Every structure is written in C-alpha cells, then in structure tokens.
Amino acid sequence: MSPAGPEPISSRSPRVSAARRLARRNFRGKERLFLAEGPQAVREAAAHRTGGEATLVELFATADAAERYADIIGEARAAGARVHLADEQVIEDVSTTVTPQGLVGVCRFLDTPFAEILAARPKLVAVLAHVRDPGNAGTVLRCADAAGADAVVLTDASVDLYNPKAVRASVGSLFHLPVAVGVPVEQAVAGLKDAGVRILAADGAGDDDLDAELDNRTMGGPTAWVFGNEAWGLPQETRDLADAVVRVPIHGKAESLNLATAAAVCLYASARAQRASGGCRSVTES
Numbered sequence: 315m316s317p318a319g320p321e322p323i324s325s326r327s328p329r330v331s332a333a334r335r336l337a338r339r340n341f342r343g344k345e346r347l348f349l350a351e352g353p354q355a356v357r358e359a360a361a362h363r364t365g366g367e368a369t370l371v372e373l374f375a376t377a378d379a380a381e382r383y384a385d386i387i388g389e390a391r392a393a394g395a396r397v398h399l400a401d402e403q404v405i406e407d408v409s410t411t412v413t414p415q416g417l418v419g420v421c422r423f424l425d426t427p428f429a430e431i432l433a434a435r436p437k438l439v440a441v442l443a444h445v446r447d448p449g450n451a452g453t454v455l456r457c458a459d460a461a462g463a464d465a466v467v468l469t470d471a472s473v474d475l476y477n478p479k480a481v482r483a484s485v486g487s488l489f490h491l492p493v494a495v496g497v498p499v500e501q502a503v504a505g506l507k508d509a510g511v512r513i514l515a516a517d518g519a520g521d522d523d524l525d526a527e528l529d530n531r532t533m534g535g536p537t538a539w540v541f542g543n544e545a546w547g548l549p550q551e552t553r554d555l556a557d558a559v560v561r562v563p564i565h566g567k568a569e570s571l572n573l574a575t576a577a578a579v580c581l582y583a584s585a586r587a588q589r590a591s592g593g594c595r596s597v598t599e600s
Contacts, residue, residue, distance in 0.1 A: 323374070323398040325407050330400075333374065333408040333420055339474050346423040347371070348476035349408070352415040353383050355481065358489040360389040364424045368393040369489070372420035374400040374408055379416025386417065395419070410478040425475060426492035428467065428502070432509045434492075436464035438584055439506060439538040440577065443499045443552050445472045446543055452483025453574040454541060459487035461581035466491060467538075469499045503540070503555045511536040515556035516580050517548050518570055522560045524583055533587035539580045544573040 323329060335341040336349050350359045350370075359370040373390045377399060380387050390397055398404075405414045431439070440458040445451045451473045458466050468475055475495050481488055494502075503513050514527075516539055527533050540556060542548035553559050562571055562579050571579070 321396070321398050323400050323404060325401075325404050329372070329398065330374075330404055330407055333372070333418070336420065337410050337478060339477070342423075342474070342476050347420055348423065348481065349410065349478055350419040350421050350481055351409055351411060351417065351478070352482070353379075353386055353417055354486045355488075356383075356417045356419045357386050357389065358486040359419050359421045360386065360393045360395065362424065362489040364422050367422065368395065369421050369424055370395045370419050371422060373397045374404060374418045376400055376402060376405055376416040383417060390419070411482070423476065424489070424493075425495045426465070428494040428497045428505060431465045431467070431492050431494050432505050434464065435509060435536075436506075436511065436538075437536045437588060438463040438581065439465050439467060439511065440581060441467045441469065441499070441502055441506075441538050441540045442472045443469050443502075443540050443548060444543040445541060445573065447573075448473045448477035448480035449483045450544060450573045451475070451477075452480040452485075452488070454577045455480075455484045455491075455493065456487040457574060457578040457581055459484075459490045461578070461585045463491060463581060463585075466493045467497055467502050468493065468495045469502055470496045471499065499540075499552055500555065503538075506538045507557075509536075511538045512558075513538050513540060513556045514580070515540045515542075515548055515553050515559045516562070516576055517542065517553060517559050518561050518576075519547070520559035520561035522558045524560050524562050524580065527558075527560060528583055528587060531587070533584050534590065535588075537584045537588075539577070539584065541573060541577050
C-alpha cells in the first residue's frame with residue numbers, strides 16, 4: 315500500500331465506535347453527522363458541499379471496495395475526507411445493512427433552512443407531512459428529484475431525514491436537492507402560500523381528481539404537494555390547510571396506490587403541466 319493510500323483501521327478504533335453510534339438518532343443529532351452506505355451514496359456525498367464545506371468527512375472501505383471503486387476513493391480524498399482501509403468486520407460494525415457493499419461514509423448534515431427554500435421561489439415542492447416510514451421518505455425524495463422538484467420539506471411530524479434506511483432509499487437523491495427538516499406543517503403551508511405556491515394535498519379520498527386538474531390546466535403554476543402517512547393518510551386539519559385535496563384516479567381494480575407511487579404520479583403530473591406551453595417553466599428549461 316502506498317503512503318497516499320487509505321489508512322488501516324481496526325474495529326477497536328474510537329473512529330469506528332463513533333461511526334457505529336451514528337446509527338442512533340440522538341447521536342446523529344448531537345454530532346450533526348450521518349452515515350451514507352454504498353458506492354452511489356458515497357460518490358454523491360464526495361461531490362457535495364454543505365455551506366462551503368465538503369459533506370463527506372470520513373470513509374471506511376474494504377480492500378476489495380477500494381480497488382473496485384478507486385475513482386470514488388480518489389474523489390473522497392480530493393474532498394478532504396479521511397479514508398480508512400477496513401476489514402469486513404469493521405464494515406459490518408459501522409454498516410446498517412445485512413449485506414454491506416464495502417463503502418461507508420460519514421457525512422455532515424446537509425438540510426437547508428426553510429427560509430432559504432422560500433427565498434429561491436420554488437416551483438415544485440414535495441412536503442412530507444406525516445410520513446413515518448424511512449423507506450417511504452427516502453423513496454419520495456428520490457421521486458421528487460427525478461421529477462425535477464426544487465425542494466423537499468419534512469415536517470416535524472415526519473421521520474428523521476438521516477435515518478439510514480431513508481438515506482439508502484433516496485439512492486443519492488438526498489445530495490441533489492434542498493431539503494428542509496422539522497418544519498411544522500402549518501408553517502410550511504403558510505410560507506409556501508406566501509411565496510405564491512399552490513398547495514395540493516394528495517389523498518385517496520380527495521374531492522378533486524388529478525385527471526380533472528390536468529384537463530382543466532390548473533396545475534401549470536408553482537405547486538407544493540403534501541403527502542401523508544401511507545396507512546392513514548392526512549389528518550383533516552392538514553387537509554384543511556390545502557387549496558385542494560386531490561386524489562389519483564384508480565382506473566382498475568387496485569384498492570389504492572402506495573405512498574411512493576402516488577407521489578411519483580402527482581409530482582410528474584405537475585412537472586409535465588409546468589413544462590407545457592403556458593406553464594411556469596419553459597419547455598427548454600433545464
């Protein structure tokens with residue numbers, strides 16, 4: 315191993331113990347650090363900066379992973395991260411997955427103040443109002459990223475953004491768009507309305523139909539979709555905050571759509587409407 319290569323580390327190292335503790339929410343909050351696992355997440359973390367600082371601060375890699383993903387190791391070192399050569403036991407100690415992929419990064423928190431999101435005059439926002447399942451939260455974030463949303467807001471009634479399962483489910487999208495956390499739903503809705511954003515609550519029992527919204531061309535302006543808990547939807551007090559409560563039509567015999575699928579349908583419907591002639595984005599906008 316060359317002097318410039320990763321530094322060997324053992325499972326007894328305090329660095330390993332510190333990383334292991336980040337699987338717990340209270341330690342993540344105290345240290346303002348979280349774990350990103352696998353080549354995709356680590357690559358995105360190495361390229362991301364938070365407040366002028368590199369987001370990736372430390373990386374644990376097995377010898378096989380260091381060889382297979384030499385480009386990621388180089389990107390991590392270029393970002394100033396401390397890179398450790400770790401055996402399989404170390405990776406198992408710090409990983410939260412059953413089958414680790416040999417790369418585990420320690421990253422700085424990267425959430426964006428809600429005021430900054432509003433100041434950017436967003437055109438498409440996903441608001442996770444009562445989403446408790448971390449896999450759902452991460453998948454909706456990924457859908458928002460794919461649909462070209464400007465931001466995601468997790469309210470104080472939703473799951474921790476940095477839960478390892480949420481980070482994995484985002485498949486790197488966590489590093490692609492601004493995310494605000496811990497915003498009371500009333501504050502989120504009021505702020506977005508003041509910024510000229512129409513609020514649509516997604517609910518299977520909604521009075522308005524998504525197809526009708528599209529047919530009536532009412533979705534071309536700035537829009538925020540509010541998504542609730544998959545099991546019990548949105549509470550009435552949250553529905554009452556919205557400009558409209560919209561259901562995704564079920565044309566077949568399925569009882570319902572899961573949260574991530576419904577979110578994808580709603581966000582893509584808005585994205586298409588906004589990019590159409592007369593929408594708030596031009597068809598040539600990147």
